[in-house]
Amino acid sequence: MKTLKYTGLLLCLPFLQACGPKPKAVTSNINNDTIPVQVMALQQQNASAPITVSGKFTTDDEVMLSFKTGGIISTVNVSEGDAVKRGQLLATLNPTDINAQLQQAQLANEKAERDYQRVQNLYKDSVATLEQLQNGKTAMQQARQQLNMAAFNQQYSQIRAPKDGYILKKLANVRQQVTAGTAVLQTNGAGAGKWMLRVSISDHEWAMLQVNDEASIETTALPGQTLQGKVTRRSEGVDAATGTFSADITITANKPQAIAAGMFGKAIISVKHDKVKGSQTWQIPYEALLDGDGANGYVFVTDDNKTARKLKVSVAGIEKNTVTISGGLAGARSLIISGSAYLTDNSPIIVQPSKTAAK
Structure with a gap:
């Protein structure tokens, strides 16, 4: 009988535990919204950290020279690499066509002047009307402008050097027929010694450097020599071909004697942003x-x-x-x-x- 009582008590223990007080749950210290x-x-x-850049030398005044009118090239007096002086004759067109046009304009102008003089005399004698006199004067003025245009075209049927420099490229030869505006020669103004290094810069470098920042330039063509320069231009748009910005560093001291357009160079720019507001x-x-x-x-x-x-x-x-x-x-x-x-x-x-x- 006792055995049955103990067995029943043991069976009731789980129910008694379930009805008792529950242990406290462990709460997290971290808020669910955190x-x-x-x-x-x-x-x-560091705003004063230098920027290292590279690029090519240029004079920023390279010019494509061409004839005002079309025709057949008669002479080309220079070759690539030649040094030229301001006003030097570089190339000419065959003058036959342009001279004929000039002579026609001269004859037309002479005829218009004679006609106007005749109408003017008739008007004084009350034979010609005022309208005829005015028309004669207008025809004379038109003929004079045609003569000026023909003389201008004759002047630019030859190519002369715009300034002291060098011939970079020869794009046409003697006896070649060219149209008006076709490039014949490419020159620069290197004779003035205004060399600059045109460099490519990233977005970050563009934001850091400013115009007038000083720079030191080196090139393998002048080993051991350092050229002094300063930033003179900073582009305001990205070059579509390279995807980068550009800047020009103009040489201000130790100007070189042995530099050619397109030659490679490196520069170290000293950035001084501490002097610029919001830098x-x-x-x-x-x-x-x-x-x-x-x-x-x-x-x-x-x-x-x-x-x-x-x-x-x-x-x-x-x-x-x-x-x-x-x-x-x-x-x-x-x-x-x-x-x-x-x-x-x-x-x-x-x-x-x-x-x-x-x-």
Whole structure:
């Protein structure tokens, strides 16, 4: 009988435990609205860091020379590489056609003057009308302009050097027929010594350098010699062929004697952005920029690693993996680089270690 009582008691134990007080559940310290993010420290770029660039020498005054009228080339007095002086005769057209046109214009002008003089005398004798006198004067003026145009065309049936320089290319030969405006010779003004190095620059470099920044230039044609120059032009648009911006560095000191157009050179530009208002720049990952429109965008930063703050920034340049920011991040401590898509202004966050740090 006792055995039955103990067995019943044992069977009731599970029910008694189920009716008893439950243990407290372990609660998480992380709020369900808290968003995990990764951050990086913000550091301003050194505005005085030099920029190394490369390009080709040019004089920026290369000219394609052509004839005003078409015809057959009679003479070409120069070859590629020849030095020329301002006003020097370089090429001429066969003069037969243009001389005939000039003579016709001269004869037509002489006839118009005679006709006008005759009508003027008849008008004085009251034989010719005022209308006839005016028409005669107009015909004479038209003939005179035709003569001026023919004389002008004769003058430009020959090519003369516009300034001291060199022949870069000869594009046509003697006895070749050319139309008006067809390039015959290409020259430059290298005789004046106004050489410059035209270089390609990236978006980030474009944002950093300014006109009048000083530079030192070297070329393999002048081993051991350094040329001094300064930035005189910074393009305001991207070259469609190269996809980069360009800048001109004009040589100001130690001007070379042995430089040719198209020769390769390297330059180191000393950037002095600390003298330019709003010259602070930061390099941030491309993924951290939100709603970018080319000039502006938004990023999230945090100062206490607990709350995200949304900032509007100015975009100075976009490269393959990074973005150059020129304004809006002053005073910010850390940039949120992961998880930004889920954030709003003042969102609570929890900072997680980056994969690189975890390794």
